[in-house]
Amino acid sequence: MTENSDHLTKPNKRKRSCLIAIGVVLFLILLLFIIALILALTVFKTKQPRTQILSASVDGVAPRISFPAVQIELNITLDLMILVENRNHASFKHGTGKTFLLYQGNQVGDADLYPGFIPARGNSTLPCRLTLQADRLANNMSNLISDVLGGEFVLETRTRIPGRVTLLGFIKKHAVAVSECQLTIGFPDMTVKRQVCKSKAKL
Structure with a gap:
């Protein structure tokens, strides 16, 4: 019974790790998008020549x-x-x-x-x-x-x-x-x- 529960726990841990990794990647992408948007609206906002x-x-x-x-x-x-x-x-x-x-x-x-x-x-x-x-x-x-x-x-x-x-x-x-x-x-x-x-x- 203990061996079966260990086998079930390992896939759950891997699944949880994958979800965390995906979440971190999505968070970083969102953060980069927000930073790029802020720069585009401030520092890199197009000004009239x-x-x-x-x-x-x-x-x-x-x-x-x-x-x-x-x-x-x-x-x-x-x-x-x-x-x-x-x-x-x-x-x-x-x-x-x-x-x-x-x-x-x-x-x-x-x-x-x-x-x-x-x-x-x-x-x-x-x-x-x-x-x-x-x-x-x-x-x-x-x-x-x-x-x-x-x-x-x-x-x-x-x-x-x-x-x-x-x-x-x-x-x-x-x-x-x-x-x-x-x-x-x-x-x-x-x-x-x-x-x-x-x-x-x-x-």
Whole structure:
């Protein structure tokens, strides 16, 4: 009777040990999942990449006004240095970006931005050269003449940089950094008198 009970007890002990081992493994998996979730919502939470214009300068020939019929000839190029700041604890790889030049809401020029890689908590500076295309100003020429005669005119830039943030080496999330700037150009010195920028991102 004692031998039979010993034979019955041993399988029960093995079964109990297996259940304990399975329980420990499940507990560890659950614990790792909770830790990963907390990190994803705090330290590794995806943050918006920021873009801003570090510097802006005007290159090229200043506008020339001719009389008696008022005409303006333009040959203006904007040299911009755009800073892209990656605030994430993860890398940000971006593709080819695009910057548009606008006057009173109408596109008058554009330029591509080179693709690149920004490490975690790092930043990168992208050069951008925008040439104002005078033929696109035909519909706004009267407004431009009025602005120039008033001593300044306002150009806008809109920059879009698509990319993706890579978390923990395998979790990838798309992000698009967007910035909009207003640049006030003085006349006749052709310098940037004021610039106001705002940035946002689409995650």
